[in-house]
Amino acid sequence: MVDEQTLPPIAEIIATLPGVTQVVLQRDELVVFADRDSIAALCTALRDHEALKFEQLMELCGVDWPERAQRFEIVYCLLSVTLNQRVRISIHTDEATPVPSVHGVWPVATWWEREAYDLFGVVFAGQPDMRRILTDYGFEGHPLRKDFPLTGYVEVRYDYERHQVVYEPVKLTQDFRNFDFISPWEAMTTLPGDEKAKRS
Numbered sequence: 028m029v030d031e032q033t034l035p036p037i038a039e040i041i042a043t044l045p046g047v048t049q050v051v052l053q054r055d056e057l058v059v060f061a062d063r064d065s066i067a068a069l070c071t072a073l074r075d076h077e078a079l080k081f082e083q084l085m086e087l088c089g090v091d092w093p094e095r096a097q098r099f100e101i102v103y104c105l106l107s108v109t110l111n112q113r114v115r116i117s118i119h120t121d122e123a124t125p126v127p128s129v130h131g132v133w134p135v136a137t138w139w140e141r142e143a144y145d146l147f148g149v150v151f152a153g154q155p156d157m158r159r160i161l162t163d164y165g166f167e168g169h170p171l172r173k174d175f176p177l178t179g180y181v182e183v184r185y186d187y188e189r190h191q192v193v194y195e196p197v198k199l200t201q202d203f204r205n206f207d208f209i210s211p212w213e214a215m216t217t218l219p220g221d222e223k224a225k226r227s
Contacts, residue, residue, distance in 0.1 A: 033052070035057060045069055056114075089147040125150040128151040138160065142160050144160075145162055181195060182196075
């Protein structure tokens with residue numbers, strides 16, 4: 028389905044590719060919404076079609092919408108150097124359902140898929156190297172999920188007595204504070220009898 032907007036000519040071609048549910052223009056960028064299970068076939072078609080030639084996967088990232096049944100949105104940003112055009116693909120998945128890997132289409136996807144797994148917990152089916160990439164060994168949880176605490180669960184420090192790195196539960200030295208973000212100069216008032224300050 029193509030949205031009723033002024034779309035580039037390639038939108039009509041993309042709308043016919045496997046798994047595409049909608050093609051829209053958002054902030055002057057072509058966005059394709061697609062079925063999760065068709066992502067590998069769609070990416071192959073986007074790369075190989077003569078009128079598209081999206082040779083490069085520039086980015087693969089996740090977005091967490093915890094109030095939705097399919098809480099994770101996976102976004103693929105593609106670039107055609109040959110034809111100087113870009114497209115963004117968006118699919119959705121939940122915590123339990125794996126997303127088909129596109130590392131066979133663009134080998135660089137391995138790094139991006141590992142990052143999405145590490146930070147959001149999204150698993151990619153067919154990915155041969157499904158390891159964490161940014162967090163430490165033995166890290167528990169996925170830090171970019173919106174239900175992950177801002178402070179984390181553990182803190183890391185070097186213990187000089189044991190001569191090793193140790194992990195300890197997070198201990199906050201003070202409670203969280205609410206900040207009013209008012210400039211201290213705006214909040215100040217002149218003291219009674221301070222005529223000089225009033226004149227200046």
